Amino acid sequence: MxxxxxxxxxxxxxxxxxxxxxxxxxxxxxxxxxxxxxxxxxxxxxxxxxxxxxxxxxxxxxxxxxxxxxxxxxxxxxxxxxxxxxxxxxxxxxxxxxxxxxxxxxxxxxxxxxxxxxxxxxxxxxxxxxxxxxxxxxxxxxxxxxxxxxxxxxxxxxxxxxxxxxxxxxxxxNGRSTSPVHAPTDTGTVTGAETTADASSAGEESDSGGAVTDAVSARPAGRRRGTFGEYRETARRAWHPGVVITPAWVREVTGCSRGLSSRLAASLRADLVAEWDRESQP
Structure with missing residues (x-):
């Protein structure tokens, strides 16, 4: 027909x-x-x-x-x-x-x-x-x-x-995800074999108005310099749909160094894209 x-x-x-x-x-x-x-x-x-x-x-x-x-x-x-x-x-x-x-x-x-x-x-x-x-x-x-x-x-x-x-x-x-996605807290390089942390942990969710404040309060205490995984976890908790991930934004919410912020931004973007690919699969 x-x-x-x-x-x-x-x-x-x-x-x-x-x-x-x-x-x-x-x-x-x-x-x-x-x-x-x-x-x-x-x-x-x-x-x-x-x-x-x-x-x-x-x-x-x-x-x-x-x-x-x-x-x-x-x-x-x-x-x-x-x-x-x-x-x-x-x-x-x-x-x-x-x-x-x-x-x-x-x-x-x-x-x-x-x-x-x-x-x-x-x-x-x-x-x-x-x-x-x-x-x-x-x-x-x-x-x-x-x-x-x-x-x-x-x-x-x-x-x-x-x-x-x-x-x-x-x-x-941002077009596919409605809530922040959280990253593992390891100190190594992000790879495809890594798994994301449980996003249902209590106190991890925050609205867009308090994202930066929560991220700042989650920084490692004292003068000790945070690890790559800790900085990335802080940035993941601060991210919400509508935020453009740039090295400047990563430095703002984590307080990391200028050299490390580029790696963190690239790692966070890769995590979000991988998460979206997994969610879009049937």
Whole structure:
């Protein structure tokens, strides 16, 4: 028997719901964002490398000064720009990884990056400033300044792309779960073989208004530094649907260190996704 119009619409609606469920699945969202991240990285790196290549000749002229062509000082002047550029590329490459996992670098890393960019700018525009050529200053200022802005922007872009994945994971979990899920209190790394703690323990449930207060009161007493499992348990008790799990939020509710908060946030998000997968299975 041919399907009626209502049956066809119901079938289309079921297929659309199934397709949308997979399109909004955290793993699918993460895969798409990773592809965008790769495109952003390639384009930014291409612009940075081309900009540094443009500055190489001017830096060589600045370093060689009046040395004779092919003399030893003239040849050594070609080494100056690659020296600065390689250090800058090394810092940017490291930030490419740390920003992906939202691990903040200290001030020395930023100082090294800014010094390399400032040195490149000064050496690239010095001759134009000395000659009083406004056109030359503008021409030779654009590439190093573009490299500087791109180096700062690409780090923030990677961090926001990671936030996009986190938002997708939390939105998926919040749409399926109506109560906080509690984690085991072991001190090791979270694995798929771990089981979740009993969520029915007395006093563990709290409303959204008192979640942070309960989490703060549950921190380990005294000056002793808490274990990974204790911090994670505290964060799990503080979490409720609607809360976006970020390292900053983990630090707020647990008082852990900045370096540990990224691991705790990733572990908590993985626990919630695994819990949702178990609940969604027939």
């Amino acid at each position: 041919p399907l009626t119009r209502g049956q066809r619409l119901a079938q289309d609606a079921a297929e659309a719901a199934d397709e949308r469920a997979w399109q909004t699945h955290p793993d699918v969202v993460a895969l798409r964002i990773e592809r965008v991240r790769s495109q952003v990285d390639r384009l930014c790196w291409a612009g940075i490398v081309l900009g540094l290549a443009f500055t190489m000749t001017n830096v060589q002229v600045f370093a060689a000064s009046s040395a004779a062509v092919w003399s030893l000082p003239w040849l050594a002047a070609w080494v100056l720009d690659p020296t600065v550029s390689l250090v800058l590329i090394a810092v940017l490459r490291a930030e490419q990884i740390t920003s992906r996992y939202q691990v903040r670098t200290d001030r020395w890393v930023r100082a090294a990056k800014w010094f390399a960019l400032a040195a490149t700018y000064v050496m690239n525009t010095w001759s134009s400033w000395a000659a009083g050529s406004a056109a030359g200053v503008v021409l030779h200022s654009v590439p190093p300044l573009l490299v500087f802005v791109a180096a700062e922007a690409v780090t923030d872009l990677r961090d926001k792309l990671t936030d996009a994945v986190n938002v997708a994971v939390n939105a998926r979990v």
